Amino acid sequence: MFLLVENADIYAPEKIEARDIFTAGERFAWIGNGFPAKSTLPGIERIDASGCLLLPGFIDNHVHIIGGGGEGSFRTRTPEITLTELTTAGVTSVVGVLGTDAVTRHTASLVAKARALEEEGVSAWAMLGSYQLPVRTLTGNIQDDLVLVDKLIGVGEVALSDHRSSQPVKDELARIAAAARVGGMLSGKGGIVNVHMGDGPRGLSMIKAVAQETELTLAQFLPTHVNRNPDLFAEAVEYAAAGGHVDLTTSTTPVFLAEGEVKCSAGLKRLLDAGVPASRISFSSDGQGSMPDFDEKGRFKGLTIGRCASLWGEVADSVKDEGIPLETALQVITSSPADHYRLPRKGRVAEGLDADFVLVDRDTLAIRTVVARGRVMVKDGSPVVFGTFERNSQ
Ligand SMILES: [Zn+2]
Secondary structure: OEEEEEOOEEEOOOEOOOOEEEEEOOEEEEEEOOOOOOOOOOOEEEEEOOOEEEEEOEEEEEEOOOOOEOEOEHHHEOOOOOHHHHHOOOEEEEEEOOOOOOOOOOHHHHHHHHHHHHHHOOEEEEEEOOOOOOOOOOOOOHHHHHHHOOOEEEEEEEEEOOOOOOOOOHHHHHHHHHHHHHHHHHHOOOOEEEEEEOOOOOOOHHHHHHHHHOOOOHHHEEEEOOOOOHHHHHHHHHHHHOOOOEEEEOOOOHHHHHOOOOOHHHHHHHHHHOOOOHHHEEEEOOEOOEEEEEOOOOOEEEEEEOOOHHHHHHHHHHHHOOOOOHHHHHHHHOHHHHHHOOOOOOOOOOOOOEOOEEEEEOOOOOEEEEEEOOEEEEEOOEEOOOOOOOHHHO
16 A cells, blocks of 8 residues: 655654655655655555645544543443544544543453554554552563553553542552563563542652652653643643653643643643653543533533544644644654653654654644554545444444
């Protein structure tokens, strides 16, 4: 399968001079100006990307791919994600997580769903564990799971400073992080511990204590939802300035924002202004997690789900509302998570890497075309490839 994209403004995520891209099979094969073998190779699919920006496929590092929620009893369990929920949002790589419920949801199902999404055309991994501790492993311990199960790339989401947390003590968190670290080292994976942060006043203190009192560093962790309240966010800015990585959650509601949640685009600006490099900042959608839904007067209406589309929405707002250069803002959903989670073929446009990319309109930044591993998944803003059971419901 050959694909030639011409006349694009390419961000790799840094702006590059080339305007044309040729993919062969699942990889970027050539990047330049004026593809030399255009007339000699048969069966090349061509896309004229005039007026479009070509960006690396987006990485959503925290999505409840088999559903989450359930905190308001069984009927509040959220459904599994569909392929097009990801692709129409420009997401070509996803990392699945469990959540509060490790009784009726399991790592094995998460791994199976990651494999299903791979078969359907995007790239997917999963984190081992949930809020519940000790971590419920597949083989008996964390290191074995990370070394032996290809799809498991780290541990999480472990919950801290939250009433739903298993309330680990510091030594417990240190041992989990140590096992994740060594498991990651032995298997060439990131071995990161993704930490769900709640609203509790202890904030990031336990992670900081582990980094101070053991040989582990802040880089072993990725605290997420750090924009959920102003105090936690202020602490997160200091934490990131001191060398930590932080993840901001993009799916939100106007009511949450009015109550003090920091909008991701504004949060990114504050982090950058504080001198934190974009390489230590990521955004994730918390997609498919349960979210309250409010009417126009702010009254509770029922439950809905977090949307992956919020991921690019917040990066686009970072550019449009906050004046952050695209090549900087883009890093938080491409190269930053790829490097921290150690996904070496992802997050960049370069020869030899996976041919994952998104074409957005140069003026409106609306997503036009999405290509995952060399295959066109979304064309002119509409999906052209559907998940196994999606077609039946069309
Ligand atoms: Zn969470």
